Amino acid sequence: KAGVTQTPRYLIKTRGQQVTLSCSPISGHRSVSWYQQTPGQGLQFLFEYFSETQRNKGNFPGRFSGRQFSNSRSEMNVSTLELGDSALYLCASSLATASSYNEQFFGPGTRLTVL
């Protein structure tokens, strides 16, 4: 099976712009989670989608949003970019069901640089 894919791999934006990142999960996985990874804060959970519904949400401002499509592909959007949004954004998919969780499989990440 193909792994989790994320596009683009690298992005450079300027403050105030917005950005959309895309994630295609492993075939058959209905749960998609997003994480922000920075050297100072480590891995921080953004949100999780399951069957097109946001199931969990971390402590990020409303500038960070996401969605999931019927084919389980997911996008996350960051509006009004700030310098502090520079990070590696990781997407993870899993075979989680409506009532259980399983291990997550991560994509290679999108490296976002905000200038």
Add this chain to the structure above:
Amino acid sequence: AQSVAQPEDQVNVAEGNPLTVKCTYSVSGNPYLFWYVQYPNRGLQFLLKYITGDNLVKGSYGFEAEFNKSQTSFHLKKPSALVSDSALYFCAVRDMGANYGQNFVFGPGTRLSVLP
């Protein structure tokens, strides 16, 4: 609330020696526990998990981990380290009894360096 601690930022070990990367957790119920490894410029790779059953869990690349409920620990071990094991290791936990407002919590990571 659930939390994970990895008390060592860095672990250095000589090639061929046994290695241990420590993890302690806090949950109110029973834990799901996981170990992941991250190589430079890559996403995280799943190594192993504990849900129920035997306290010693075997995973990928010769790694294993021991679940100790009384000490709330889930240390990662390998009998003989390889230089290629050098990477960043993350422990993660989720409370089995948690509602769906909670997700996995990851530790801060431990950088393992295996010296030739």
